Amino acid sequence: MSYSPLLGSSVTNTRIRTPEDSSPFSGMCAACTSNCYGPCEIGLSAIRGSEAIYPFEADVNQFASEKKYPLDFSHFNINGRVFGSSGCIEDAEIASFPNVDIHMEFGIENKVKMNAPIILPAMAKLNWKDYYAGAALAGVLVVIGEDVVAKDKNLVLENGKVTSSPLIEEMVDSFRQYYRGCGDIILQANYDDENLGVLDYAITKLGLKSVELKFGQAAKGIQGMGRVKNIDDAVKFKNMGYLVFPDPTDPQVAENYRNGKGPVFEKVGKLPVWNEELLINRVSQLRKLGAEHVCFKTGPFDPRDLVRIIKIASEAGVDLITFDGAGGGTGNSPVKMMNEWGIPTVYLESMLHDILKKLKEKSCSLPQIAIAGGFATEDQIFKGLALGAPHVNFVAVGRAAMAAAMAGKKVEELIDSENIPKEYRRFGSTKKEIFADIRELKLYYENAEHISAGAVGVYSYINRVSAGIRQLMALNRKFKLECIDRSDIVPMTELAAQISGLDTYDDILVRELKNL
Template identity: 65%
Template structure:
């Protein structure tokens, strides 16, 4: 049975998965949420006296602007679609007998001794403290995000199109020769780096046009870079309104697509009169081919990049197979694949909801592709999976479903949320106000942030200079790390390499068929393959 045919089963036929036409993502709402026409997402009754607080109404007054999320520069978003298959369809397995990776001794085989350390990079690798990567960001609490990754000992990615936000940018022709904002982002990570992880610079097609990676490698000594397939949070071009003609002219001069053309005298005159369309900056769709990708990887290595990575979304499975094939051929250090449902919010709202494979489906596809590579004797690129991961149970399921090929989990929105909360709490304390939600813990940074003492043991007096947002991110990742170790101990596996697909069990028929995992009934009649239990009696 194909993946497509699974969605014809009775358990999914009777559900509607798409959200209605009222959402905080677009700052809209339905007038009557209790009575919705599933087929359209509109109110079942649309009255003649309604001012239209829904997406239809917003479109009526704002036109194509209504496609985009609300205030994307100060918010982050993800899909609201209720997918018919996600990680809630699986439970984590557990064992009683034996131990793998530690002696079968109750003092040794204890969850704090589970080893979640790993490495980043296929050849010139760097150690990482946990199997996490913080994916591309360049907005919101970005300083805390990069600093938090450094003190947590995990790799982090600077997002695409940073130069468009850089007021100090200097170019010669269209090539970057000075980018202070990228320099600051790299410097923040390096200030707190303690021998683990690395900071990576991502490049979209416009960044490639501007020579951003060349600048970062040659001028800033960046050793890890990432080529992105697609733009924005997912697969389409990055896009945004440009209110001022001065900015539109600047972007046009840099080589961005600007519509309408601000250099056209007729357009400029219309702008001065307040008529005509608003300027829009549109990123270029990447026009990679396998041949020029292979060539580009070779050039980046020659320039001095020690770790070259790919980032892609849930495109057509044949495209995914091609990308993984190129990664195999060129020795790519990490391929991060992002499932539908994640993202941060620079894609059109409907694209976040209605495009691409959900993360579980994407991982099932990746597993099949890489198993084929392995059987054919091809090199296997390291894989990170992204797409809505936030807690330790989801992380464990993501590692298990893709085992042994998925080695890392990308945590984006949740990590940024932790950084933002830490920053907000710190600002409140500096202003003499203790947030009521945390007053029970104390009134100082040291008292409220329980993991402050852990960092103090490592950084000493420098701990006082670590931003509270970074401390918030560190504390959050510590929670996920401890929870991950507990699930590993539950399965008597004390190193990441021992996690496998039998560590999760599908609860629904659709989950079992889509992934090929054994159900509880099937496990009963399956001989143990890892020695962690004694079999049936």
């Protein structure tokens, strides 16, 4: 059995000719015929070369791995209990799911109130405006993704440093206009952003209080990369300090370009070259500039690196580390890296639990921890909180929240054009009739009916998963987040039990029988 997908995918806009008759270990058709024009990845490679490595139309799509990992959260079932009550008195009038408290705080020293243990992780593409605004409506954390300045047509640099970025300012303002006391917006920086002084600018000029340093490209391992359409843009990026291959400022390369010769220009982000001293000093500098929260974002790297990152964060007094499990992506890295690299989320979180437990036993001060990588619905979020308990504090939900932002925006466009999808006509014919949670938003905003439906979509989506989390907590008689523990989920397979170290239903029963 092969866990990897075949060499045809919507991610690359390819397909294999005979998916019903394929070679699972290569991903090719079992019979490769001489009269096939090659709609598969190999055929695409034959006509486009290295361009075939990357996802299809990454500017309008987001992506996830198609690999069938041997273990994911479906291998666990949520436990349930009949007796007792944790975090609430044993009173049937009070111990009810609407009274489950999922509010929490972000930050070690400077506490930020949050309405749910949810983070919308780094995005700077697609419907980012509603993504950020929806997070403010919902009162959760949201992260502006890396490399924004490369997209900012009105960027101003002085001596190689950012002095004005209207695009970053617009992104921050999209959150702030709906902020009502809960949640925060965090600006992420990769290695190139750091060289350009992006965080320094945002803290001192925009008054941003929360920032994030990124290790690699999260679930994709290396920094973002992409093809540059023309030599003028290639020169611009080169002058900004980015790596561009081939070098557009080389006279021979420029002449070859004018004559239609040579490879296409490619902008490649720098891999971070950090160590303990550099990171600890940088965290200190950011705090002196005015940052109240400094965070790390990293991917599923070698376990030795995970330990090292946590220890650095502990020594530096970092507020939060987000660990991103293998499989996700926004499209700025190779498809095969997305599919075939890194530690899948369940494996990663199980490792993190053991690492954090050990460091806690050694009296290390630990940052807050978020887990990311394939979370979309309340059952998965609850399982993520339980598997990492008590050390994992947040679950990051990226692709699903962006999907809500895009769906809400699209439905509003269809309402405005009087082309309401038949699936939604049963709810009504106007925006306020179709988007149910506008009623709730009227409690907080006078202009609720005029808020973008994409932002309302994010709010409603978070509302839904928050209600679901409360229900699953009440099922386990847990009425506060800190009451969730690892016994609230049960492995259903031998592999799940082995990797997580959790008791199966049989283990629980055997122990109870011994106590009879």
